[in-house]
Amino acid sequence: MCEHEGGIAAVGTEGAGLGRDDVECAARRLAGRVWRTPVVRCDRLDALAGTRLWLKAENLQRGGSFKTRGALLAVERLAAAGSRGVVAQSTGNHAIAVALAARAHGLPAVLVLPDDAVATKVDLIREAGAEIAFAGTLLAERTAMVEKIQDLRGYDVVDPYQNRDVVMGQGTATAELIGQVRAEGGRLDAVVVPIGGGSAIAGACLAAAGEDMAVVGAEPEAVASFTAALRAGRPVTVPAGYTIADGLRPDRTGSLPFDLAHGTVASVVRVSEVAIEGALRAALLHARLLIEPAAATALAAALDHAAGFGADVGVVLTGGNVEADLVTSLLSRPDVPS
Amino acid sequence: MCEHEGGIAAVGTEGAGLGRDDVECAARRLAGRVWRTPVVRCDRLDALAGTRLWLKAENLQRGGSFKTRGALLAVERLAAAGSRGVVAQSTGNHAIAVALAARAHGLPAVLVLPDDAVATKVDLIREAGAEIAFAGTLLAERTAMVEKIQDLRGYDVVDPYQNRDVVMGQGTATAELIGQVRAEGGRLDAVVVPIGGGSAIAGACLAAAGEDMAVVGAEPEAVASFTAALRAGRPVTVPAGYTIADGLRPDRTGSLPFDLAHGTVASVVRVSEVAIEGALRAALLHARLLIEPAAATALAAALDHAAGFGADVGVVLTGGNVEADLVTSLLSRPDVPS
Missing domain, CATH: 3.40.50.1100 (Rossmann fold)
Known part of the structure; x- marks a missing residue:
């Protein structure tokens, strides 16, 4: 087992010593215990995005999320x-x-x-x-x-953001995606990851180190805590507006993830509620994947902006734990674009 | 290109000369032109089935089906x-x-x-x-x-059942599944495939040749054309009852598929409409995969019977082209088990 102390240092140096090697080590520790989730391609979503999307289907992960x-x-x-x-x-x-x-x-x-x-x-x-x-x-x-x-x-x-094992583990999803795309002969120009408390984007930044690949965050307009943290230069608590993306409702980014991610993230897309709904519906009807609104937030950012990110863009579909009622309601509403 | 004449011989000898090599050749011809769809595992479906299911997600295929x-x-x-x-x-x-x-x-x-x-x-x-x-x-x-x-x-x-290229091509889905399970260190005891006109089951029989693996068919009770053909010793037209499995509505098995499959198929499960509905809902809510009713027919057969087939059972989820209205209706009905 590759070792790292779990203690948290002072803010601003919390990520010290963590790197891509740690994500690779985490992947070895997880081998055979989590699903190696597929990377899904979909011609119709590519057409909507205007570029090639590589969807890391962590909605199919054990427990329904990364x-x-x-x-x-x-x-x-x-x-x-x-x-x-x-x-x-x-x-x-x-x-x-x-x-x-x-x-x-x-x-x-x-x-x-x-x-x-x-x-x-x-x-x-x-x-x-x-x-x-x-x-x-x-x-x-x-x-x-x-x-x-x-x-x-x-x-x-077991803190969801302030724990090094958690961040490294979350990073293995992006690391797997990078490896799976490479195995198909591709190379990602960017990866889009949703931001709640920040563990996914921090893990993605670790996994992407040295890859010449942009890491793009996506968060709901209603709870733009990472955007606010970038502006303030440190995590701040934001007024929590309502978003259907329940996984992205934390009103403050964790300081460990912020420390690891803020210098690496290329851009953060703030996504409207209607775009989240549309992306959830598009994933279901076009890619035949049930994803939850947090994952749909990343997909929505990719559908609207990925053509500007490059020819090959990864999207981490972080989870699939969604209410049947929400799916029913989105499928029934003709005003939701997809 | 590996060659085979397209002409159809007399009934009873139509499959003559077709074998597993032809499926492997078909797979080489298709490489890079179809998605190598993932094999999805799902703990909750395994629990329902009482055995390990390996779901070949051809609902994620280009065009939405195998x-x-x-x-x-x-x-x-x-x-x-x-x-x-x-x-x-x-x-x-x-x-x-x-x-x-x-x-x-x-x-x-x-x-x-x-x-x-x-x-x-x-x-x-x-x-x-x-x-x-x-x-x-x-x-x-x-x-x-x-x-x-x-x-x-x-x-x-381009006949959907009586064409050798079609049957060999359809067989590549099962051949891929077998190879993907092997790559994970597993070995299938059986594979469950839905039966409409018969190309999927015929292709599966070719792909499974020499594998010591049972090939099980699943068809709607309402249109049990393969069961009728097995009884008659030849394809017969059956009264077409109503089934939501639109892909399995053909009221007669093709003679080429019947010729290839009838001696190999281990058993055929006749699936009720309520079981098809329940399996479609279970695939969506547990495995987070949108599948169409034809694919759900195979999954339903596996959920009810796979424990009797062995420890590792493959299911070919043939397609995902389903009406949003049907999904909405199944998710809204508390009487549909999942």
Whole structure:
């Protein structure tokens, strides 16, 4: 096992020492435990984007999202260190991933979710046998609850953004994508990744190091926390407007991901709600993939802007845990473009 | 190019000389022209089936179905022989495939569809620039129309069942599946394939030759034409009951596919409409794949019976060209199991 200390340094130096080698090491640790998800091509989406899109279908990942990668590594390390249980806050997918990883290691787990967590995700966490606590709708409310449970029970925290194992694990999705495109004789000019708390984009920046490839972020207009952080030069809490992209609702970027990503990210696309809806529908009807709104945010950015990014553009479709009702509603509405 | 004469011999000897080598040759001819579609694994579907399922996602194929494989080979051969145009009958997917292949070779194409062809498929054919003629709802009505067009225009017929290129091309989907499972260190005990006119199951039988692997067919209870053919010892026309599996509505198995498959197929599962609906919904919500009812027929057979077939069972998800309205309706109905 390749080793890294889990401790977090002072803000601004948190990413120190982390590099592409760590992502490659994480990939070796994960081999055979997560699906090597396919890279899907779709002529009709290429036509809409005006360029070649390579869709990394992490919606087909175990637990329904790429978050399974980082959580497996983080929980494995804690279990090896004799942890008595784990606690984590999440909008949903990281919680599912931690619940599955805890079950695999025989550890109890408490997952702290927002009151407006989507039912599909809550069901998957319950199915994995974990305990759930609800705490408001804001990141700060969930974090406070996590600290309380940590104190009360002595459980270890698996933070979705501030954990090096998590960031490295998330980076393996982009690293796999790069390798899979290369195996097909291609080379990516850019990769588009959605931004919630920041672990996906930070992992992508690590994976893309030395690749001469632009890393592009996509976030909802309604919660443009990474754009705000770039402007401020540090993570800031933004007013949380409503977005259907429940996975991208965190109102503040993590400082570790910001530290790792801010100097590398080529641009950040802010995506409207109607574009997220249209991309979700287009993925379903054209690429025949069910993706959740967070993944659709990245696809929407690619459909509108990828032609400017180059001839070959990767898109990390981060997850597929979406409400049946939302799909029904989007398919029924003739005003949603696709 | 590996050669085979296209002529059809007397019934009972039509498959003479066709073997697994021909499928391997077809795969080489198709390399780089069709997607090498992924094999998808899904823990929740495995749990429902009680065994490991390996889902060959031909719903992600160019043109939305595995039919693209055979049509490309058949139209290529005709184009090379100086064809002035092609005509084909189909419930939809073969027509899409022939339209795309004809466009690639600069040939005009007329596609003969049933009056109840699904709108998604009709749209894809129009998008490919082909001409469409509608002819009743029965296979015999479409075949008569094809002969008329053949006489009037001198176009070459690309039959969806009675054409060796088509059957060999369709077989490459199963051959790829076998190879992909092997590359993951697995070995299939069985493969489940839907039966409409029979090209998929015939191709699967060719691909599975020498593999010590059961080939299982799945057809709707409402149009159990292969079961009837097995009983009669030859293809027979059956009363066409209503099935949502539009791709499996042909009321008679082709004689070439029957000739190739009848001695090899291990069993045929007749699937109820409610099971087809449930499998389509399960594929979407659990595996995050949009599949059409024909593919769901194979998945339904696997969910109900695969545990009896062995530890590793392949399912060819033949296509994904499905109406948005049908998806909406299945997702909205609490009575559809998934």
